[in-house]
Amino acid sequence: MEFTNQSIDISTLPKFEETVLQPLEKNYFKVMLIQFGIFYTLVLIAIFVLFFLEADVFFKNNISYLVLAWLVLSIITFLYLKISFAKKGFALREHDVIFKSGVVSETTTIVTNNRVQHVALHQGLLSRFFRLASIELFTAGGSASDLKIKGLLLDDAKKIKESVSLKIIEITTEILEQEENTMQDEVQTSDKANLNDESDAN
């Protein structure tokens, strides 16, 4: 290999912050709404059950406040979900994957393809109905640095997984020739395991 050691001109490098991010699938917002809707409905039912059972004086006297609090909370949650959904975005570049999220604190996570250890594809019950999937890229940097994108079209998720997996295999053959077989095995088995995973990511 020819060795070069030129200084890097930072200003000419591609800028991750200027990458156009792709929003999540609109249907994913519906999935989130349904999930939170179910949760809030259950809470409301619980409040009413306790009220009609007259199990506790507290519920009997303060039912109007409780319902009001429930209403305010659900509106706040709805708004929060809407903003956070709008704030989320991802981009696939040639060499890395970018994911941006956060309402109060905006976080951008970048994982380069050649550092991905393995890829997992999850699909929950609701997501399956909307043909959505989530993808998770694992690195050796620990769980905090894993990149998880929820709310992708199943076909897109599969494409990402394939391209990243391909990259993993490519690197494996390049550098870790002796470990090629085991790595491929791991990737494949984890794919199978994750595709069979029925549980929703939430």
Add this chain to the structure above:
Amino acid sequence: MLTNFDFSVPQRQSLIGVFVLFANTLQKSVRGLWPILVVLFLKKDKYDPLYIYLVVIGIIVIIALIAFLRYWFFKFYIDNKLEEFVIENGIFNKTKTTIPFHKIQKVTIDQSLIQRIFSVYKLELDTAGSDKKEASISAISQEMAVELRKHLLENTKSDSELNKESLVQEEQPKSFITISLPSLLKIGFTANYITSFAYLILIFSTISENLRQIGRDDLIDDNISQLEHFPVVSLLLGFLLFVITAILVINLFLTVVRYFNFTIKKDRKSFVLSYGLLNIKNTIINPEKVQIIKLTQNFFQKKLNVNIIEIFQASSDMKRASTKDKTKIPGCNKIEKEQIIKLLIDKLPVTQITLYPNIRKLLIGIFFYIIIPVSIGLMVNYYTNRFSLSYVALMVLFYVLFMGLILFFSYRNYRLFISDEFIVKQSGAWDINHEIVMPYKIQAVKTQQFFWQKITNIGSVVFYTAGGRISFSTANYSEIKSQVNKWLYQVEISKKNWM
């Protein structure tokens, strides 16, 4: 290559190892059976002494027999055809553990106190894909251990590498650095105050707990009530003096016991650290696997010319860095420090760009650690009237001064030095840390900004390596982003093996 052992046929451990196994089994049995032993001892009048002796002798004979059988059935060998290391053990339930050569990450040779008495060694294999030490041989002679390690590690390398290095191998590994006792004493005096303080509390709580269990807690109460006759100031001073001396003594003791005769030897590409007074530890460090190097030095240590170096290696677990492999080198001087760094990363880091924290970092610190706690304290005191005004003023002054100094110094020391090949983070108020990372070791990067920081163009960055994460916060966000772009570029074009 000349070798005294043929590992292709099944080998047993050293015969003298039976004693080690016996001691180990005895230790385990005593640990498991001690309630019964205590009961036997307390109620010895009830039983015939002969009967007790018979039981004890019987138990010892059984343990000895088990130890011998464990020794007899424990065999290990190298399967050259399948390229595997095989361990067979078990008296009734036979277990056969096979470890393919390419999975072996690390071979360590250790010696515990018992093993030292019988001058045998313990050899452990660390493999990829598991946190546990998967295979260990607990009693083999030193020559055999070294020979076996050589065999195992040789086979994990490819042939070309082996040929290149076969010349070097014949030489005995040279001793490279030995940390002298004075250096260790210096470290004992100047580091780990908090750990020793924790030990002190532990010792006291164990003593009081034990006294309570045997119903003698009146001993403590008596002593404490006697102390009440002394004036408060001298009591406090005496207490402080006692704590400080105790901490120093514990510190010295722990440092010397743990790191006695610390030597670093270069062995081919990797190097071997061995240290310990009672238990001798042997650790191998492979420079390729080093992810973060952390240098620590405080004011005293600077004056005494000692450094502490911590090395964070990639975890043996290929998929996950769940447990971090951390190795500490205590008390090396400046020249030795530079030698070690050069060994690990070829050269000393230089600085091309320095990132400074924004002054808001200091202000936020003052707000959270001084203004909020002080106002809460004052408010509580206003309602409860527990302390007099002058007393409160004194406490606040003391706290503000102490906290202010810590905040100021940690702000002043907070820096990120960047060059094309290195990232060095400097931090700390008293102990000043330098964490060195090479950009191509980065696994993932996160940049983060609160929405109110957008106007002032401030943000943070965290980068993750297989040996831990490093973050730098409240700095110029555009600068951070351009550096991140550079690091991403470096990671993406890098063909170097990061572990």
